[in-house]
Amino acid sequence: MLSRNIFHRFLLLIIIGIVSPRLSYTQTQDFLTTKSFTTEKQTGDCEDSKSHNCAHIKLEYFIVKIPSNKQAQKMINSSMKNEMLVSVVGKEKPKNVDGLIKDYFDEYKKFKSELPDSWQQWEVERTADVVYQDNNILSSKIFEYSYLGGAHPNSYLNFYNFNLQTGELIKLSDLFIEGFEDELNKIAEQIFRDENGISKDEDLNKAGYRFEENKFKVNNNFSLNDEGIAFFYNSYEIAPYVMGPTKLFISYSAIKNLICRDGILNSFPMN
Secondary structure, eight states, X not given: OOHHHHHHHHHHHHHXXXXXXXXXXXXXXTTEEEEEEEEEEEEESTTOTTOSEEEEEEEEEEEEEOTTOHHHHHHHHHHHHHHHTSOSSSOOOOSSHHHHHHHHHHHXXXXXXXXXXXXXXXEEEEEEEEEEEETTEEEEEEEEXXXXXXSSOEEEEEEEEEETTTOOBOXXXXXXXXTOHHHHHHHHHHHHHHHTTXXXXXXXXXXXXXXXXXXXXXXSOEEXXXXXXXXXXXXXXXXXXXXXXXXXXXXXXXXXXTXXXXXXXXXXXXX
């Protein structure tokens, strides 16, 4: 692969902290395992570092196996498949991975036919992983790095949390008491300001951040673990590209009065 593509993969590993399908199994708990797949393909003359005709794509994804709860297994796998198959080039969602790759290559070939002298190599790497699994919760992420022309590459990181008893996606309203929003935003904003050196009275817009109506608000892109909840804002979501993505971690102890006592977090320590 081109030296630039090697650099891109190295950069991807830094950001995440992390040509036939490759399969592997990972044991997570006695009742749940994951099976991983990797598909990697390219078109054009990608082996030549001076080539102006190359498109490369790599997909890494997983399925869960829960023998004792086939319904939850089906719902989790269906949800993750639905997210993994989002079109790379803005087309209608394909039925499978082969369709996703075909649409991507077709778009690149169309681009090259219209601008044959354009020196441009396209790169896409989309990875799905399990980041936490315990206490009837499965937290997973999908990370994508892409360069489809333009001034710079782009990336995003989205999280998906599942109730292992039901297979349903976990929403913030499943975790907290009714009317939690204002207090959660207040606590989160204080942590956000402290971590980013923004004083209590400083205008968020003037500090370089863009929130609707200039009011801090948590988003719905979060992960869960034994210690707390982490919110993740992708590049451009609340700040310019140059400022990068923003991560905000809140310990359960800081929001213990908001946690629903008969909810899925009731077994976590709140100290």
